[in-house]
Amino acid sequence: QQQVKQSPQSLIVQKGGISIINCAYENTAFDYFPWYQQFPGKGPALLIAIRPDVSEKKEGRFTISFNKSAKQFSLHIMDSQPGDSATYFCAAAAGAGSYQLTFGKGTKLSVIP
Amino acid sequence: ETGVTQSPTHLIKTRGQQVTLRCSSQSGHNTVSWYQQALGQGPQFIFQYYREEENGRGNFPPRFSGLQFPNYSSELNVNALELDDSALYLCASSTRTGPHLNTGELFFGEGSRLTVL
Numbered sequence: 001q002q003q004v005k006q007s008p009q010s011l012i013v014q015k016g017g018i019s020i021i022n023c024a025y026e027n028t029a030f031d032y033f034p035w036y037q038q039f040p041g042k043g044p045a046l047l048i049a050i051r052p053d054v055s056e057k058k059e060g061r062f063t064i065s066f067n068k069s070a071k072q073f074s075l076h077i078m079d080s081q082p083g084d085s086a087t088y089f090c091a092a093a094a095g096a097g098s099y100q101l102t103f104g105k106g107t108k109l110s111v112i113p
Numbered sequence: 114e115t116g117v118t119q120s121p122t123h124l125i126k127t128r129g130q131q132v133t134l135r136c137s138s139q140s141g142h143n144t145v146s147w148y149q150q151a152l153g154q155g156p157q158f159i160f161q162y163y164r165e166e167e168n169g170r171g172n173f174p175p176r177f178s179g180l181q182f183p184n185y186s187s188e189l190n191v192n193a194l195e196l197d198d199s200a201l202y203l204c205a206s207s208t209r210t211g212p213h214l215n216t217g218e219l220f221f222g223e224g225s226r227l228t229v230l
Contacts, residue, residue, distance in 0.1 A: 004155075006155075034218075041223065042223055043115070043117070043203050043205075043221030043222050043223050043224055044156065044203070044221050045115070045221065046218050046219065046220075049218075089155050089156070091155075099144060099146045099161050099169070099205070099207055099219055100146075100158045100161065100169050100171065101148075101156070101158060101219070102158070103155030103156050103157070104155050105153075105154055105155050106153075106154070106155050
């Protein structure tokens with residue numbers, strides 16, 4: 001059972017455009033929602049994370065929007081750059097002590113000049 | 114760089130064999146988690162260790178086992194290898210102030226790519 005559904009599977013965006021990746025979850029016990037960025041040959045790296053007590057979190061060009069009632073959250077990348085080309089994973093975890101992340105299947109983002 | 118190092122980076126085994134993967138945590142981190150990432154998929158949680166004890170386990174069979182040492186480095190052992198075990202195995206370290214208190218961020222290594230023939 002896939003507990004975190006991520007879409008789209010791949011995304012092509014023009015330089016300067018906005019990249020939007022969506023995730024939906026099923027487990028209402030989830031209370032920590034990070035996004036990870038992975039370049040080829042590298043491990044995932046934390047990009048930004050949110051807890052359900054806020055509906056939006058912004059760090060630089062990256063914003064998470066969170067809709068608790070719909071059990072959905074999304075990543076927006078503003079002014080997308082070729083260097084943002086990577087695979088992005090949403091994830092979720094339950095409980096303050098948990099490092100047991102449930103990941104989505106990933107979105108391969110390509111930003112073209 | 115995250116300061117998490119894994120070895121070996123690549124290895125090839127045959128079905129039925131056993132493999133040991135190693136991970137050196139970032140300095141000061143007391144918790145290690147292991148994830149399996151199949152090609153084109155997101156990482157899947159295998160288990161985590163806090164202060165040398167298993168502190169959580171995902172949906173993996175007992176032939177997947179691990180150890181954490183006093184210096185917080187870790188090993189992942191897989192017995193009776195199957196073709197479906199071919200994947201990138203990721204180690205992640207983090208800091209925990211208590212058994213059930215995390216500080217949020219996992220730092221991943223670059224992984225060990227296992228191919229089972």
